[in-house]
Amino acid sequence: MARHLITSALPYINGIKHLGNLVGSQLPADLYARYLRTRGNEVMFICATDEHGTPAELAAAKTGEPVAEYCARMHGVQTELARGFGLSFDHYGRSSSQRNHALTQHFAGRLADNDYIREVSEKQVYSVDDGRFLPDRYIEGTCPNCGYDKARGDQCENCTKQLDPTDLINPHSAISGSTNLEVRETKHLYLRQSALKGEISDWIDSKKDWPILTTSIARKWLNDGDGLQDRGITRDLHWGIPVKRGQQAWPGMEGKVFYVWFDAPIEYIASTAEWADAQGKADADWRRWWRKDEGAQDVTYTQFMGKDNVPFHTLGFPATIIGSGEPWKLVDYIKSFNYLTYDGGQFSTSQGRGVFMDDALEILPADYWRWWLLSHAPESGDSEFTWDNFQQSVNKDLADVLGNFVSRITKFCRSKFGEVVPEGGEYGREETALIDTLTTRIRAYEDFMQAMEVRKAAAELRGIWVLGNEYLQGAAPWSTFKTDPEKAAMQVRLGLNLIRLYAVLSAPFIPFTSDAMLAAMQTDISDWPDDVTAALQALRVGHAFIVPEVLFAKITDEQREEWEQRFKGVRA
């Protein structure tokens, strides 16, 4: 039994995530975790909310809540939504946890001890009226290059010129509008990534099987310009992990916190510790997933993330781990995704554009979304969500191919034999042919799942569903019943067993429906079909079942049009 550690990129705390966020990390990670579990592996699937940084403080200020309360509340909201989508985290932690405080401070201390930290004194813009230093992008003004009056301090969106905040004409705070800005001197810690460039570069080069998207982004950062740059890992904010050197005070760093991108990946580890705490387990129980000297040497660690997260996971976090000089587990495989776009534009949390997780669950069950998103996962390039495509795909795949298959065989059985697996008849040529084809396709499905080829796995699974309809059409029990009822019984028995088989195979994609299918078949036998012939005999003669409700109601044209209108603009 292999051991698999799986992490999904941490969703940021400042609001409800949209479908693009979901499909870029949490959902495919869940697919993989569920698959590996059902294949008998020991799995630790970890996620958490990412709670620090300026946007969290501003979001809290907007609602009038203290930031700690805001984060606690939003963590609760996101936890419920994760549950609603069937995300099977072993633990959904918080980057603001005490575990993460201690670990982040520990890593900083180790990095300092190993001379991978340097102090840098720099000048930053301070907004007197806001009472805070402003990140470059929170300063607005007129672009000196093109005259655009809403240029940001890091870049002008209009002419794309890169800017320094001090370049702006009439600079003002993007938060309050205040022009009462001054440049102040402040001191920060930098992680000397440049000193680790060689090691990180060699490590990336050794990953021959990683997606091009992952390695090309990493190489770009490693080799662009002067190569990998040192990175500031502290900020002048109130909300965050106080800068400490291990458990010691860090002279000169009083009142400062670690940069959110320094502590967020460490939360993968901390969240596993939170899991142990929540389960009443010992430290050794989480450390065996992370410390190669305490049991993690045989762990396979896979990370899932959108492409925007790749630099921090290929460079920053590995630099932290390598630089610590301690035997923490480095990631073995990074599965990265492009973006899902919405009707030709971008999904946007800040602009409220697109479909958000709460809206999605309000209008349709989770499995509709899981199936569409995973079968259209943006693996080779950005992919687009349109209501038309969504309606067509879901109706065809789920309602017609799978749902209707379950419906037709259970209802036929009920009308001819009752709600019980019928007796009689033996397999003939058609049945052995079906089993051969099923076996071939299930093995292909396993390969795609193992390789995290999400779309191909979905297509293969769909193909397996189709085999059921093909079989029924050829076998035609409604015909054979008239001349050879025993043969019809055998055909129906096989059909009913296919439902159970499909429930098991489909569980990683559509777990709720899978449960409903098993419930209808009144069985909890969910072993993986290593032997298809045996798997198709799980429901024995005389076993009672229930004809289930329609598994997937179709999306009507009226619904599609209504949703198209409803989600057209921006939401408040």
Add this chain to the structure above:
RNA sequence: GGGCCUGUAGCUCAAUGGUUAGAGCAGGGCGCUCAUAACGCCUUGGUUGGGGGUUCGAGUCCCUCCGGGCCUACCA
């Protein structure tokens, strides 16, 4: 500006440099009547964005042009 990704049927996508570029959906025809007007079979549909080059052979490699997207280090 620089870098990376991408462009294949009406749509969404496949195709270690190697038969005649394949699937699903949509469209057309036939069949079936168990089923959510569902299912099955057959079928139409391509100058692989344009142009050059390398090769016995290019969707695939090289050059160039055009279109789309992303990143470019203080948002996360």
